[in-house]
Every structure is written in C-alpha cells, then in structure tokens.
Amino acid sequence: MITFNNGGKWSRLHPPTSSGCHGNSECSLHLHLHYSLLVASEYNRSYSAPLLSTETAVGIIIGHGSYGVTRNDSEPRLVVSNDGGYSWMDPGLPVGTYVYGIADYGNIIVVAPDSENVEYIWFSHNRGECFVKQLLDTTEFFSLSRGLLMDPRASSLTAFMMGVEGNETGDEWRMITLNFKRLLQRKCVPSDYQKWVEHVNKDACPLGYRDTYNITKSLSICYNEQGYKYKPILNERCDCSTEDLECDYGYNRTKDDTCERMKGYNLADDCPPGAKYFNRTKSGFRLIPGDRCLPSSVSRQLLKTEQLPCVGHEEEAGFDNAREAIRRAGVTAGRVVGGVIIALIVVAFAVVAFYCFLRCREHSPATYEKVLYQKLPMVDAAAAAGKKGTAVAQTMTSLTPPPPLPQPPHRPPRTLSRTPEL
Template structure:
C-alpha cells in the first residue's frame, strides 16, 4: 500500500492540519481529527515503519503541554492510538529493521528509551547516550561518556547490547565516532597525542578489532564510509590541502558539502534497478567550489560524467531509470516548472505543472524508483498568510508504450570495449546487463527486473594489492620491495596474532572472486603471540606498529597506541567523521 502523510501549518488559524493520501498525493484527506488536532513535531514528528509494515508514529509538539503524546498506527494512518511518553524525545523514534514493534529513542536528557510493544510501554535502558544505531541481529550500539558530556570528542565509550538494553558491554573507549556498514563496525579512535585519530574495524560486531590500513587524520580532516557490503568497503580519507594548482577535475558534492552549508540541496542519487545511472552535484576546477554547483549525470557508474543541468536542482529517478525529473533549487523565487528527461539526462524537457507559481520546498517519489509519479511540495503567499501546496505529476501518459525486447541493449559494467573478452573485470568478475536504449521512449513498468549475467574472471595482477613491505612501482602494476626492509623478516599483527610473512609481494584483494590465472605465492606463519587491538588495552609493541606503518606508507603513526571507539551528536563542521 502506498500511503503518505503531510502536516500543514496555517498561520492565520495557528493550527496544524494532517493530511493522508493513497494516490501519490493526487488527492488528500484531512485526518486531523484522528489526532485530536494535536500539534506534530516539525523536525521529527512523523516516523514511518520499515518496509511495508503499515506502522506510523506521530510525535506531538512539546508546546502542547507538559507531556509528550505519540499517535500510533499500524494501518498506514487510517486510525491511531494515543500514548503518553514518560520523557521528551530529542530525536525521531527509530524502528528495529528486523522487528517494527521494537523502538528506540533518546530524550532531551540524553537518556535512551526502548519499547518492545510499538510504543505502548517504555523503559529507560541507558543514560547519557550520544549516538545510537541498530546493528545486525537486533544489536544496539551506542556511545556514551562516563563524565556525562557528549561534547568531549575522543573520550567516548562504545557499548553494545544483545538483549534490548537489559545488559551492555563496553567494546571500546577513547572513541571519536563510529559507523556501521555491511558486516563491519568502524571506529574512529583518538591516538595518544590527542591530535590525530585512526580507523579500527571489527568483523565480529565489536568483540575484536584490527587497525585499518589507512592514514591517520587530524582535527581538520575526516573519514567517510562511501559504500560497504559483506566483503568490501569503500572509504574516503580527507587530505589537507587537496588542491591541484593547474589540474582541472570534477568535484562531486556529497554529505560533507551539505554539512558545510554549501548550496547543495540533495546528495548523489543512484538506484539498484537503474543500472549505471548516477545523478550528482559537482563543480569543475582545481578544488571544490563554494559557488552554486551544477547537476552532472553518469551513465557508466561514475567513470565518465557530463553536465546535465545548470545550477542546483532537486532530482529523482523514476521508472527504473527510464525517466529523470528535476526541479530548480531557488528558495527565493517561486517556480512553476518541472524538468524531465527520457534519455538519461542528455536532453531535458520542461512541463508547466501550475499556472500559479509556488515556493518549492521538496520533491518526493515512491521508494524503489519504479513509480511514474512525483510530488512537489511548497507554499504560496497571499497578503494575509502562507499556505502549503502539494502538486503530483503523473508521467504515465508520457511513456505510453510498453518497452519491448528490442528497446534494450547489452551493457558491460567497468568496460570501455564490450567486444574485448578481458575487459570489464572488477574484483575478479564482470557483470553484463540489459539496459534501456537511450533513444527508447517507453515504459519499463513496475514489474521490470534488471537482467544481469555475472562471469568469473581469471586472476591477473590487478586482482592483487601490494603486500606488507612492498609498493607499486611508478606507473606499474608490479609490486617491489621497500629498500629499507630488504633482508628483514616481516612480522606484523594480523587478526589478533603476530605473524611472520613470506611473500612474493602480493596479496589478493579482499572480496575478489577471480579464479585460476596468476596466483602469486604467499604464506603466513603464526608466531603464537597475541597482539590483538581490542580498543580496551594496549598490547601492540612499538616496533610492530612501526613495521606495520612503514610497510604501508602511513605517516604520523608514531603516536599510535591501541585504540578504542565512538561518536556524539552530528556537528556541521569538518571535524566530524561521516561514518554512517
């Protein structure tokens, strides 16, 4: 069922009106009476349950009285049950992704509360919580500070609970921030100097930790998890002074640009069923521009880009990539037009969706990018007041013809020449897709399924990275031994054990699926000495740390001690890791 809720504030009557729609916002029903005309929190008042659970929670505004009320629905907002909270919430109520009856929220006093019956009853499970996240298998991760303050960066503790907060286990200290991705838990940990921090990674939900082979960062830098699945992590490490003098590049704006209050209305957008298609804001030059960015589109997964729209826009992907829509971001001027493209952003058309322009505030489409409907939100002004407006545009008549077999073409990801049998291999396999031709103006439909054909590749040197003590020769895939380590035995800490490494200079990239082909020899000999970094105590010897660092070209690691984890409230400055 596709239902949406919209809360409107009318200045002249000083009241909220709650609307409900079942047709993508084309028509709305006033359901304010279902919540006794209660004011709803503006910032986090509507919490929608995961998947298609039908659960909705509305949080009342504190100005209504001394008690915060919530309105609970399990039928997509057709009816509500009222409950009173024994606290005042500071954030939106979050659902357990595996069980929408289990809820978490922390209060204005930073106490963490949990409900196991969809908000009917609550119990306090922890005090002074700075950040909380749901992990795998109903695990709760949180950061806290024994001194009662969430503002002391790098002094937090990371804790987890496996029994819905009845017991907690501390799994890290000296935490700056933490994040979850795939099967990994990431912790940004302060070093001994207190001026730098380093990433630690756990693959067993925080029981044991390993130092990531990444550079340390200082106060004006940050880490950011770009993507993660079960095997592979893509992480950005900020470098100071990243300008290029005379080198011109396309700089993509993401969450960091938004946190720095640049004129970037939305983050980069891609959809699993719109293969290879990415929309993003970017600026061209030697460094990131603080001026208004333009919209760029990539149709090959980010290898190449072209400028699609001038200036910042809100955008959405519809019909599994068969249709793109965009609305100009200009808060100071009313708008009446929506732009759309049927050829992946190469050509754009304009549709006047209203004769009475409105001040545009947001664009919404059904999750999954399969719909042909998009809703525009905004307000209009009169002499006496402002009033909110929702306009839904249905593009179904635009793409009236159903796509046929000849509307699709084969596309090989990561490839510049589809006829080359060795081209397109990435992490040991390649995927061939059927995707819509750019010149096919047709409807993919809701039942469209991406057709892909994966093929395992034979191993080559590109499936291996340089091992400890080796580095890539300039402009070459060949790994050569570092001169200062020639003749020395390579001993290092790996998976909590001290190991001696016998290697020809290569190790297979984690998550690589290649088979056969080139397989360089590599052997790890267990020296039966424990050296795990568990973020709770120091057991790494200085010489092991330095060997580990030198072998991987990491500077500034002399200050490292063992390490420990955490995160506080989000801050809009460059000193905050974006470990989400």
Template sequence: MEEEKEAEEEEEEEQEMKKENLIITEVFVAGIKGMLIANRKLENQVKTYVTYNKGRDWRLLQAPTTDLEGNSIHCVLPLCSLHLQLQMSENPYLSGSIITKSSAPGVIVATGNIGSELSYNNVGMFISSDAGNSWRQIFEEEHNVWFLDKGGALLAVKQPTVPTRHLWVSFDEGRQWDRHSFSMVPLFVDGVLVEPGIDNQIMTFFGHFSHRSEWQLIKIDYKSLFSKRCTDGDYQTWHLHNQGEPCVMGQKQIYMKRRPASSCMLGPGYSRVLSSEPCICRAHDFECDYGYERGGDGNCSPSFWYNPATVSRSCSHGQNYLNSTG
C-alpha cells in the same frame, strides 16, 4: 643504529603522509558492487576520487570535454578534474547532491565543479551514464533530481530557494530535457514524494506559494509521459569498463537498460543484470607477499624495511633456498 634511525624516520614520514591523505566523505554507488566515490584531502586540497575495488585503487574523475553550449573545456588530469559534492539530504523528500539507484546501475547524477579542487562556487549539475568513466553537464544551476520508473526517466526541479511552476523530465539520461507545468502559480518546492509501485506512477509535490502561505500538495500521475510499455527493441546492453578493464570485483556483469530517448515504461519483469560471469584471476588480483608493497606501476617491490637477500645468508655453498618474487 643509523639504519634503525633511518627506518624510524621513514616510518614517521609515511604516517604523516597518511594523515594528510584523509577521506572527508565517501558514498557507495548503488547497483555497482565495490564502487565508491570519495572526497579526499591531499596536500591541503580536497579532490574527488573513484574506486571500483573497495578502495584499493583510486583515480580522479575525468571532467566533461564540452559545456552545455558545446564549447570545449580544457581540463587535463591530474591538474584539473571533476569534483563532486557528496552530501546526503537531511530532508528525505529532497534528493541531495549525489543520486544513484540500484535499478539504474551506472547512472550517477551529482552537483559539482571543474577545477583543481572541490569548490562551492561556479557549481553545476553533472551526470555519468557509464559508472563514472565519463561525465556530461546537464544544468548550470543546482537542481533536485529523482529517478522515475525504476530509473527509466529523470525528474528535475530547481532548488527550493526559487519558486517554480515547471519540472523537467529526461528520457535519455540527461541529454535532452522536456519542460512540463505542474502548477498554475509558482511554488516553493519543499519536497517531492515519488510513490513506488509498478502500476501506481504518482508523484506528490509539496511546498508553499509564499513564505506566509499554507502548505500546498499537488499530485501528478506521470504515466501519460510515457508513450507505451517497453518491448525487446527498447532495451540495450552495456557492461562497465574500469579504464578498459571489463572485470570489476572479480566479475564481468552485463546490464540491460532502456535505450536513450525511448519514452517507454519499463515492464514488471524488468531485470537490470542480464548475465554475470567470474573473471580469471591475474597477478594484479593478488596481494603482495610479506615484505613487499605494490608500486605505481602495479608491480610488487620490497618495502624499505625488508631485504629479500637476508634469506640467502643462511644458505651454505651448494645448497638451494626458496625466495619470494613479491
């Protein structure tokens, strides 16, 4: 009876822990199979985690090592990390607080903060070029960001609460930004439409000059921002490492993307995945056997309710029996 009572108490504690560990918001990262970023509530704190295997293993985001001025940021895991706002925009012409694109695998732009938990104070804009393994800050204020030319360039505009006549374009994944004027008069930008198409590089700004003015539409052909069509020398390859592990969801994929700072336009035959090959399964790729659970060290150990020695009790002296290693 005492053993049953202890088992029930442990089960109740486990259920309470599951209730406290809630996923508030989650976002699938476009272009990387099995990768999710989620805000999870644990011990009354909301923190941002990333997984590369559909939620089996989660980890915190490593904060940038320096700020925009190059000053060192002292943020050590797990007490301090990067936290992202994961709200999708209700306006289809605004980008929302996190942006990914399947034609630009590994590039993630998001609004967030550095600290012990998610906060809506002291936020900035951050970018990752390697699918969340490392991050850099790109703006101190919130911006709307869009991908141009299949992700070959980034377009940024300040939040619509502030009128502006400038846009920012980056060809090196947010390391350097070039400012361009798109209007003679500051405009409250209510949205931007980036029209798809290989030979139709048109973006349309719409908004108003003041709260009482009529709608304004400004069309821009951004083809002139690019110096040429990309050639073989303008591309580079990369593959995702999950903490040094090249295999993600059973595959090692090699991607091709434009070299940073190369202001060329991606061609019609551009393909983001260069090659893909299956990985050889290892012990960590398998689930634990019945009655076992995976611990923090990655090994399978008997659960609190399971006793592996029970099988041996029915075995007589001199006989053999099979038992699981977990």
C-alpha cells in the same frame, strides 16, 4: 578520485566534454559529497540532495560537481553519469543546487531547483543524455519543503513535490503530482531494449566478474511494465590478474606493478592479539576484498604465503619449531614401534595356537586304527577249473567273521493291575 575495484586502484574523474577540462591536475571534475552538505551554509547553499544511485537503475549516478584545480562550493553544477562513473555529462542547467530523483528503473530522471521559488522542473527520458524543461502549474510563489518524494527503488512512474504555495491572500500547503506515464504512453516491447555491460571497456573485469543488463534504448519512449527484471541477464567470471590484487598493508605499489615494502615498517607489528605467528604473501600482494575472480597461474604465484613469527616471539618461535620437529619425529617412531609390536603379538598367537593343536591331537582319548587293505591272492586257471569250490572255501575260511551281537536280557511282560472299586 574514483575506484571501480574497492579501492585497489584510483583514477581521476573524467569531466564532461563541454566543460573544457581534461581530467588532469590542472583541471578536473570534483564531486560535492557530504563535506559540501556540511559547509554549504557558508555560501547560502542548501545541498539537500547528496550523490544518488540505486541498483534498480544500473549505471546512473546523479550529483553536484565543479570544475577546476580544487572543489568550488560556490559554483555547483548538476552532473550525471549513465555508465557507472566512467564518464560524466553536464545537462547545461543553470549554476546552482537541485533536488533529483529516478523513476521507472532509470527511464526517467527528474530535477527540480532547490530554491525558494520553483517554477520549472527538468526531466530526461533517455538516461540523462538530454533534459526537457517543464513549467509547473502554480501561482506566484511555490517553495519546496520536502524536496522530491519518489519511490526509493525507482520503480514508480510518479513523483511528488511537497511545498508551500503563496499568493496575495496568504500561504498554504500544496502537493504537486508528476505522472510520467502520460509522457511515455506505451509499454516497452523486447525490441525497445539493448544489452548493456557495466564497464566501458568490454575487456575490463573489475573484482573478477562482469554483468550484462537489459536497458531501454535512448530513442524508445516507453515505460517498463510491472515486474520488469532489473537483475543481470548474464554473469561472467574472469581469471585473476594483477588487476584483482592490491598491495598488502605495509607495501607500496611501484610503477612496474610490484609491491615494495615500506621503509621502517616491521611486518610483525600487525600480528593479531595473542598470536605467535601470522601469514603474509611473499610478493606483498593480497586479493582485493570482495573480488570473485577465478584462480589462475598468476594469482597462485603471487599469493603464495609464508609463516612469520610475531614481535616478541621470535626465539619462542624457533624453540616451537624445534619442538614441533621432535614431536613429529616421535609420532613417526611411535607408529613404527607400534606396528612391530602388533606383528610380534600376531606371530606369537599363531605359534601358541599351532602348539595347542598338536598337543590336543596327541593326548586325545579317541584313537582310530588304521584300516589296511590287502590284495587277495589270485587263483590260477587250473585251480579255478578243478578245485573251484576248494579255493573258494579256503578263501572264505580265511576271513574271520565278526563276533555276534549280544542279545538283550529277557524281561517278563508287564501286567496292569486295577485298583478295586469301592
């Protein structure tokens, strides 16, 4: 079984078309993982190479497998996938176990028999679509002791084989170097690359994102120059759907893509230690760990949560809810009363200030007389013509002159006296 969304959904492996299997319960592809490494000694198999993949060679997976109803450790075969595990290829190598490695960011795949006498190797320069057999320049006997020694980041163009070479005179250690730069001959140019999406279905978007890479075309026999960027050239995030959700603990997924609670299972049994409440979604779904999808109307509806009490705290939870309601009501009432008190204090302060102002005005020692402006009587024309001086004199005499200013007292001038010199 294989999953592409961190265990959210599982499906059978699609076996190679040449195997005659159809990927059902009667015949399917079974990969040999760590368990096969442990029990291989029963069948005199070494299985020294586990499943191999690296982020620098996107989509390539190499391993051992068998076909049938169940795993068959006695007939292992080499299988390769270059699309991230969606489909698998059988290169047609003899039944047995192998050691393998990846070079030049996936441009080269090297395979050698994991046996006592190694005479050939196989390599592929088109991401595992076909393999070429190459004879090794050895004497009568060569046994690998360390497998294939290659750059773990798959960036190099060389591979090393460390083993023991034997002949009639004796055995000796030997290191064989495989240089694939001579095979590929030239550097790759932009026209040698093609865009590769990490999922076979272009609309598929597991874990909420989809990356696009530049990989070498299968017909381009070239090598990647130093500094080749194996990182994605395009990152795309998708809207959340039911494919980005999985059933929470205690739920089973039904055929109609809903989550149904398991019978006899109490949700409150999963409370964290010491907690009184825990949150669970009403639908039973949860977001798959590591999913980076964008929130949508579907996810918002299915991921609505509710707060549930933990086991042994149900009654306390009801009391706490009532106490919380009372506390909130008390806080609201306190805010209202506080506002009213502050308003009354402000009004009282204003009244006291105004009263003090009036009292201070009435009892102030400085008084001011009001100045009255009166209109002088007008003089008629006859009086103005004949008795002009009299009228003016009367008018002037009616005005009281101001009292004279007091004169300063007379002081005699001061004379300066000198002290007689001795």
